[in-house]
Amino acid sequence: MTTSKTLTPVALTIAGSDSGGGAGIQSDLRTFAFHCVHGTSAITCITAQNTLGVSRVDAMPSEAVVAQIQAVVEDIGVQAAKTGMLLNQEIISAVAQQVTAYKINNLVVDPVMVSRTGAQLIDDDAVQTLSHELIPQAIIITPNRYESQILSGLQIDSLEDMQAAAQIIHQKLGNKAVLVKGGGMSGNLRGVDIWFDGEKLETLTTQLVETKNTHGTGCTLSAAIAANLALGKDLWTAVQQAKQYVTTALTYSLDIGTGQGPVGHFFPLLQKSHV
Numbered sequence: 001m002t003t004s005k006t007l008t009p010v011a012l013t014i015a016g017s018d019s020g021g022g023a024g025i026q027s028d029l030r031t032f033a034f035h036c037v038h039g040t041s042a043i044t045c046i047t048a049q050n051t052l053g054v055s056r057v058d059a060m061p062s063e064a065v066v067a068q069i070q071a072v073v074e075d076i077g078v079q080a081a082k083t084g085m086l087l088n089q090e091i092i093s094a095v096a097q098q099v100t101a102y103k104i105n106n107l108v109v110d111p112v113m114v115s116r117t118g119a120q121l122i123d124d125d126a127v128q129t130l131s132h133e134l135i136p137q138a139i140i141i142t143p144n145r146y147e148s149q150i151l152s153g154l155q156i157d158s159l160e161d162m163q164a165a166a167q168i169i170h171q172k173l174g175n176k177a178v179l180v181k182g183g184g185m186s187g188n189l190r191g192v193d194i195w196f197d198g199e200k201l202e203t204l205t206t207q208l209v210e211t212k213n214t215h216g217t218g219c220t221l222s223a224a225i226a227a228n229l230a231l232g233k234d235l236w237t238a239v240q241q242a243k244q245y246v247t248t249a250l251t252y253s254l255d256i257g258t259g260q261g262p263v264g265h266f267f268p269l270l271q272k273s274h275v
């Protein structure tokens with residue numbers, strides 16, 4: 001059997017480490033692997049985190065983040081990338097400069113600012129830099145309910161609010177597409193996302209999964225979109241399939257820890273071995 005370098009899809013995650021293994025770098029690399037995409041990483045910060053929450057965050061020096069991106073892109077090359085928790089203004093600016101310099105165009109930005117529970121994950125100055133320097137370079141951004149409120153200036157309580165926010169964010173920031181995620185909504189809207197690409201306003205609905213173990217859904221979704229882009233799929237297909245991946249991972253979520261457990265990525269293996 002021969003192997004070919006050119007046939008190996010590679011994706012890069014630029015994100016924080018989650019010691020509990022449910023979100024961040026750990027969920028992204030797992031998602032890439034289960035898409036048969038080689039995963040590379042640039043770690044922005046180290047969180048001490050478990051199913052109950054984040055107890056400490058240590059930022060990496062921005063030079064270290066830049067060095068990781070350079071090491072990966074200059075030697076291995078990437079077909080797609082995603083950003084997650086970038087923590088502070090300096091790191092966001094440095095990442096934005098690298099994205100420009102290396103012309104990373106299949107860029108998925110998960111604008112991690114506020115967790116689903118409403119906790120702020122980056123400082124105030126960083127929100128501005130994210131909006132002005134990095135988000136404009138993304139092919140798609142995937143804000144959750146609270147991030148969509150910040151980016152659109154709207155209070156979001158209904159499906160109509162989500163639709164209006166997606167359109168405002170698209171107009172303001174000019175990404176090819178915006179996906180407003182509904183995990184932070186209430187009732188049946190929890191599994192509903194809104195896509196807007198300037199023309200098509202679509203509601204993405206899979207089944208609602210009734211579980212408390214939803215940690216890492218947002219990271220997994222954006223990583224799965226990036227993986228699908230690395231595999232050469234078009235953006236709309238990449239998003240639809242990523243949404244399905246997250247839904248299935250939620251149905252196999254892991255009841256570990258005493259708080260919110262993570263989504264489960266092992267389902268393709270479990271199905272094969274009939275465990």
Ligand SMILES: Nc1ncnc2c1ncn2[C@@H]1O[C@H](COP(=O)(O)OP(=O)(O)OP(=O)(O)O)[C@@H](O)[C@H]1O
Binds near residue numbers: 116211220
């Ligand atoms: N209970 C659920 N059932 C089905 N889908 C869900 C559920 N909760 C979240 N999702 C889906 O998970 C994806 C991530 O959305 P969510 O709003 O949870 O992102 P997030 O807040 O960024 O996540 P994170 O917990 O990683 O910070 C979306 O596609 C959303 O519809």
Ligand SMILES: Cc1ncc(CO)c(N)n1
Binds near residue numbers: 016024047049085216
């Ligand atoms: C490291 C990290 N990135 C992203 C999130 C958002 O889910 C988190 N909780 N932790």
